[in-house]
Amino acid sequence: GAVVSQHPSRVICKSGTSVKIECRSLDFQATTMFWYRQFPKQSLMLMATSNEGSKATYEQGVEKDKFLINHASLTLSTLTVTSAHPEDSSFYICSAGDSGGVQPQHFGDGTRLSIL
Amino acid sequence: AQSVTQPDIHITVSEGASLELRCNYSYGATPYLFWYVQSPGQGLQLLLKYFSGDTLVQGIKGFEAEFKRSQSSFNLRKPSVHWSDAAEYFCAVGGRAAGNKLTFGGGTRVLVKP
Numbered sequence: 001g002a003v004v005s006q007h008p009s010r011v012i013c014k015s016g017t018s019v020k021i022e023c024r025s026l027d028f029q030a031t032t033m034f035w036y037r038q039f040p041k042q043s044l045m046l047m048a049t050s051n052e053g054s055k056a057t058y059e060q061g062v063e064k065d066k067f068l069i070n071h072a073s074l075t076l077s078t079l080t081v082t083s084a085h086p087e088d089s090s091f092y093i094c095s096a097g098d099s100g101g102v103q104p105q106h107f108g109d110g111t112r113l114s115i116l
Numbered sequence: 117a118q119s120v121t122q123p124d125i126h127i128t129v130s131e132g133a134s135l136e137l138r139c140n141y142s143y144g145a146t147p148y149l150f151w152y153v154q155s156p157g158q159g160l161q162l163l164l165k166y167f168s169g170d171t172l173v174q175g176i177k178g179f180e181a182e183f184k185r186s187q188s189s190f191n192l193r194k195p196s197v198h199w200s201d202a203a204e205y206f207c208a209v210g211g212r213a214a215g216n217k218l219t220f221g222g223g224t225r226v227l228v229k230p
Contacts, residue, residue: 006159032216043206043220044160093159097216105218107152107159 003027004096006108014116015086021079021111023094029074030096034105038091050077084115118143120209120221128227129197137192137224139207149190150208151181160206166190202228
């Protein structure tokens with residue numbers, strides 16, 4: 001079945017560091033990928049929609065300059081948390097669909113980001 | 117705007133007992149409905165989906181869900197729970213009208229007693 005790989009699975013870094021998270025669709029092409037943020041014991045909140053070859057679409061309240069998204073190919077989207085601070089600590093999850101239209105989104109295993 | 121409500125934050129069931137997780141949605145067009153399961157520190161795994169057709173859908177791991185348009189519900193059921201079913205369960209709604217975006221419910225944590 002469709003597989004989405006997310007890397008790294010865990011990051012611990014100092015405040016002020018920029019952190020890049022990769023999301024890859026391993027056996028299918030994904031023109032659209034989605035980035036979510038999940039706080040402890042809470043649901044997933046959509047941050048942005050990543051579109052291959054064009055700018056990402058951000059949800060209301062999400063800082064574009066803080067969370068940079070690049071979708072340079074049909075199999076890779078990256079989320080960069082710039083100048084991370086402790087409040088950016090969270091669980092970040094990406095997802096991708098494997099064909100046009102609404103299909104079940106396949107999720108990566110998530111990245112646990114801890115900013116000290 | 118689309119929304120999903122999962123009324124039960126926690127549910128505790130005994131192993132072997134039946135399980136039903138409630139999900140109510142609000143969506144202005146034809147909804148596509150999903151149930152996902154998440155183990156601690158992991159991503160989400162799709163259990164089942166409803167797009168159209170038969171309103172009773174079968175999924176993996178012995179789960180099923182029934183779409184009831186009149187009640188705007190998509191409840192998840194399993195006849196006999198196994199200890200490995202302890203996890204967080206999320207109901208989600210999406211559709212073409214929403215640009216393929218999914219909106220998730222708050223989740224229901226299932227605890228399984230021996």
